Amino acid sequence: MIEAENLTKYYPPPFKGFFDLGSLRDFFGKPREEIPALEGLNFKVGEGEIFGLLGPNGAGKTTLCKIANGLLEPSSGKLLIDGHDSFREHGKVANKMFTVFTGERDMWGIFQWRLSVHRNLKFIARLWKVPEGEIGERIEYALKLLNLWEKRDEWYQKLSAGMKQKVYIASALVVRPRYLILDEPTVFLDVITKSEIHDAIMALVRDFGTTVILTTHDLQEAEKLSDRLLLFNKRPILEGRPEEISRKLRAPVDKKVVALVEGKFDCNCDGLVKCTFKNGYTHLVAYLKVDEVDEFVRFLSLKGALQIKVEDLSLEDVFLLIFDNRLFGG
Amino acid sequence: MRDGLRIVREFFNIQREVFFSYRWDVVSYLIGLLIQVAVMGIFASLVTINANIEQYGTDSFLQFFLIGFIVHNIIFLPRGSLSKLLIGRSFPMLYASPAGMVAIFLGINAWNVVWSLMIMGLITGVFVLFYGLVIHINLDALLVILAGFTLTFALELFSAGFRAATKARQDPINWFLNLTSQLVSGLYFPPQVLPWWLQPISKIHPERYILEMARLTMGGGYSVSQIWPSFVNLAITTGVMLLIGVAMFKWGVRKAMQLGTLGHV
Numbered sequence: 001m002i003e004a005e006n007l008t009k010y011y012p013p014p015f016k017g018f019f020d021l022g023s024l025r026d027f028f029g030k031p032r033e034e035i036p037a038l039e040g041l042n043f044k045v046g047e048g049e050i051f052g053l054l055g056p057n058g059a060g061k062t063t064l065c066k067i068a069n070g071l072l073e074p075s076s077g078k079l080l081i082d083g084h085d086s087f088r089e090h091g092k093v094a095n096k097m098f099t100v101f102t103g104e105r106d107m108w109g110i111f112q113w114r115l116s117v118h119r120n121l122k123f124i125a126r127l128w129k130v131p132e133g134e135i136g137e138r139i140e141y142a143l144k145l146l147n148l149w150e151k152r153d154e155w156y157q158k159l160s161a162g163m164k165q166k167v168y169i170a171s172a173l174v175v176r177p178r179y180l181i182l183d184e185p186t187v188f189l190d191v192i193t194k195s196e197i198h199d200a201i202m203a204l205v206r207d208f209g210t211t212v213i214l215t216t217h218d219l220q221e222a223e224k225l226s227d228r229l230l231l232f233n234k235r236p237i238l239e240g241r242p243e244e245i246s247r248k249l250r251a252p253v254d255k256k257v258v259a260l261v262e263g264k265f266d267c268n269c270d271g272l273v274k275c276t277f278k279n280g281y282t283h284l285v286a287y288l289k290v291d292e293v294d295e296f297v298r299f300l301s302l303k304g305a306l307q308i309k310v311e312d313l314s315l316e317d318v319f320l321l322i323f324d325n326r327l328f329g330g
Numbered sequence: 331m332r333d334g335l336r337i338v339r340e341f342f343n344i345q346r347e348v349f350f351s352y353r354w355d356v357v358s359y360l361i362g363l364l365i366q367v368a369v370m371g372i373f374a375s376l377v378t379i380n381a382n383i384e385q386y387g388t389d390s391f392l393q394f395f396l397i398g399f400i401v402h403n404i405i406f407l408p409r410g411s412l413s414k415l416l417i418g419r420s421f422p423m424l425y426a427s428p429a430g431m432v433a434i435f436l437g438i439n440a441w442n443v444v445w446s447l448m449i450m451g452l453i454t455g456v457f458v459l460f461y462g463l464v465i466h467i468n469l470d471a472l473l474v475i476l477a478g479f480t481l482t483f484a485l486e487l488f489s490a491g492f493r494a495a496t497k498a499r500q501d502p503i504n505w506f507l508n509l510t511s512q513l514v515s516g517l518y519f520p521p522q523v524l525p526w527w528l529q530p531i532s533k534i535h536p537e538r539y540i541l542e543m544a545r546l547t548m549g550g551g552y553s554v555s556q557i558w559p560s561f562v563n564l565a566i567t568t569g570v571m572l573l574i575g576v577a578m579f580k581w582g583v584r585k586a587m588q589l590g591t592l593g594h595v
Contacts, residue, residue, distance in 0.1 A: 011590065037590075066590060069426040073587045087587075095428035109419030112344060114351040119344070126340045127427045129333065 006077035007041040009063050010034035037063045039235045052226030053215040059233045061215035065183045069099050098177035100168055102184040113157035120156055124171040142173035146200055162193040169200050182214045253287040256317055259300050260307040334433035341437025367453055371461040387550020396457050398517045401544040405478035409504050411439045412490035470554040471547040478540035481568040487575030491582025497591045511537045
């Protein structure tokens with residue numbers, strides 16, 4: 001079980017240079033102010049569950065991954081993995097975990113560019129102490145599942161970015177960890193590769209009982225994969241099953257109206273409206289209650305709107321409503 | 331222990347495979363090395379220097395120069411060994427793995443150390459066979475080299491701690507050591523020929539004393555008991571620097587863990 005207990009992390013203000021005495025004091029002593037990265041995060045993840053952590057950029061997703069891997073000391077609270085503190089008892093939990101870090105730099109750091117895919121996976125397997133007799137079979141299973149078997153003897157450097165990411169996921173399939181932490185595992189990938197990676201994650205959970213923490217800002221991915229979701233932006237906002245979250249959040253507004261109006265349109269109206277003026281047209285998105293929709297559509301028609309579409313709210317819209325402060329006027 | 335050795339062996343193997351995957355680089359390196367050794371030998375045979383070379387236990391500039399070159403390359407092997415690992419892009423994954431950090435550190439440097447020692451052995455062999463270099467390989471010489479190696483490692487610990495905490499891409503400590511060791515430590519010429527204003531820097535440079543002792547033991551066949559005051563000084567300096575280096579390393583890593591800069595995820 002993975003359990004976050006009031007997990008909090010503050011960073012000192014950014015370092016402004018050696019000639020800034022305040023920055024030096026922040027670095028060597030107690031910082032003048034503390035910038036929150038995570039505040040009071042609480043959650044529990046049960047065995048074999050996929051738990052989605054959904055937040056915008058800067059929400060604290062990578063901070064959480066660092067804490068889970070013992071790379072970052074929390075300011076207070078703790079993250080427990082099978083009852084062991086992930087930071088202070090990192091050695092006791094490392095053999096149960098595998099993390100797919102985000103970002104080009106870290107994503108590909110462990111892999112040797114001038115060695116084959118197969119050799120790289122063998123190296124990872126030995127690092128994670130996979131029994132020697134099982135390594136070959138596990139690599140074959142992982143590469144076949146991710147449609148990489150034909151590429152097994154190719155140098156890692158010759159693979160495309162998507163394939164490299166699939167190799168990273170393949171290494172999780174080879175290790176078969178008890179806990180898998182995925183830090184935005186499909187960022188920048190095309191739909192097909194995403195789908196293959198999603199299948200691989202599901203296979204890990206289904207076939208080997210792996211528990212997954214998935215941090216993402218991709219709503220479709222979170223909705224598709226997660227058993228439960230936690231929406232957070234430094235602080236926890238909502239937790240529940242994906243459909244529960246959608247339901248809870250739809251209370252203030254129900255519908256989305258998308259319209260295209262010729263010329264510059266005055267957006268100075270009540271409600272959650274966002275206007276973008278480009279190439280002589282105004283693209284308008286409004287979030288409204290059901291009983292406001294008809295009136296708003298009539299109003300747009302009178303203004304000569306070229307297109308009007310009324311849609312149900314998706315989880316993505318909900319996400320925007322929560323996190324995009326501009327919609328709320330800051 | 332057995333697990334640790336398996337990890338070290340795996341790192342050694344994978345680094346060797348990567349090294350030899352750069353086939354043309356290896357060929358170019360070996361050709362370059364051959365030329366370098368030939369030129370160095372000829373250079374060292376031809377140079378005469380107006381200084382009292384015998385006081386270093388070496389009877390010719392060739393012996394003075396070549397022993398200095400070999401010892402310098404061995405004792406500087408720990409340079410960058412830890413800081414490159416800490417700030418390297420593979421660190422987060424390595425740290426997150428169940429392999430212990432000591433095994434990872436030894437493993438990630440194993441190939442480089444073994445390869446460098448093989449090359450140094452080869453160069454020494456060429457110098458002995460073709461240029462008449464006389465060296466005494468004895469326990470005393472090994473002790474001096476070991477002390478020098480440990481001192482460089484202590485400085486590397488200090489440097490790694492500094493770089494982990496500050497995210498410095500540059501390595502000012504090793505940069506300073508490297509530059510000054512070339513110029514003032516007596517690597518290529520006796521420090522006594524330096525101008526007066528460089529003498530104080532030379533006198534505080536630890537490599538000066540390591541090279542002096544290495545030349546006395548390897549060139550002149552001295553024993554540690556004959557050079558014990560210098561050796562005790564070196565041992566004390568190494569011990570003190572090791573304590574400071576460990577303290578700095580611990581502080582730097584702790585700071586990086588608080589700031590989130592460890593591994594730069």
